[in-house]
Amino acid sequence: MKKAVLIVNPSSGNEEAKKYSGQARKKLEQFFDEVEVRETEKGGDATKFAREAAEAKADSVFAMGGDGTVNEAISGLAEQDYRPKFGFFPLGTVNDLGRSLNIPMDPKEAIASFDSERKTSLDIGKINEDYFMNIVSVGSIPEAISDVDVEEKTKFGKLAYFVNGVKEVFNDENYHFTLEIDGEKTEIESSAVVIVLTRTIGGFTHIVPEAKNNDGNLYLLYLKDQSITDRLKSVPDIIKGVDQSTENIGYTPFKEGRLTVKEDADLHPSVDGDEGPELPLSFKVLPQHLEVYCGAE
Structure with a gap:
């Protein structure tokens, strides 16, 4: 007997989860003998429910x-x-992984178009003792983006992230980092260091066009900025997509690494949009670690 467990966060998507969970259950019942629905009440519940499943x-x-x-x-x-096997129906503001897997952003469409025959493998990342599916970001600009509150996200969507990020561009603060990437050590000065698994960042697709969901790589990007002018120069490179290092942006595909900051800085890395562990950070990729349901090409 094939059983599926549907984990629902009732507060996601402006509390639209309750509206769509019944539709999702009915759809899944077309493919599974039993469908159990579990609603989260607090942080950590989804992890607990998935582990129990x-x-x-x-x-x-x-x-x-x-x-x-x-x-x-x-x-x-x-x-x-x-x-x-893992699948999901996106309800939040950004849904980067959903975009990279060609899952429709409209919940009703995502549910209606689900097909259990469409599957692919998925890399996931490990950061210290935690995991990430899309992005880890460190620095003054990432901190501003992660500080977007729920009300702003609900009202403005991914534009809220963009606006907060632009505001921080005009802050002169950056940091001295030490990077150890696949055994090679590098010293950098930057306001933003980002490690990603997919091509999509902040709802904007093809920022890292080389990245695939199951290529066994993490991708490091960082701004080579020592001034506001340097930061502004990096914008065209980001918009057209980054597939190599430039005068303004550092770029390296890698498997395993470590990041430390020289200053006694109160930095709070963002992990998939939520606050992550304190520095120093260790990273590694777990290649093709999950089998996931995806959308049509």
């Missing part, structure tokens, strides 16, 4: 919510010897 040998686990809910569910599966 894996321990019970469920065939598939689905998440309905934003990037944070999806991250939690993936984290619950990541350490398990038996990992159910």
Whole structure:
């Protein structure tokens, strides 16, 4: 008997999860003998529910919510010897992983178009003892972006991230980092260091056009900025997509690395849009770690 567990965050998507969870359940019942719906009440519930589904040998686990809910569910599966197939119905503001997997951003369309035959493998990243599915960002600009509150996200969508990021461009603060990438050490000065798994950042597709969901790589990007002028010079490179280092942006595909900051800086890295662990940070990729449901090409 094939069982699916649907993990729903009722507060996601301006509390639209309750509206769509019944539709999702009915759709999944076309493909599975049993569908169990579990609603989260607090942070960590999605991780717990996904872990319990894996321990019970469920065939598939689905998440309905934003990037944070999806991250939690993936984290619950990541350490398990038996990992159910994973799928999700996006409800949040950005949904970078959904975009990279060609899943429709409209919840109703995402549910209606689900097909259990469409699957692919997915790399996930490990940061210290946590996991990420899309992006880790460190620095003054990433901190400003991660400080966008729920009300702003609901009202303005991904534009809220863009506006906060632009505001921080005119802040002169940057940091001295030490990077160890696949055994090679580099000293850099930057306001923003980003490690990504997919081509999509902040809802904007093809910023890292070389990145694939299952290529076994992490991708490092950082601004080579020592002034506001340097920061502004990097914008055209970002807009056209980054596939090599330029005068304004550093770029390196890698497998494993470590990031430390020289100053006694109170930096809070953002992991898939939520606050992550304190520096120093260790990274590695877990290649093709999950089998996931995807959208049509």
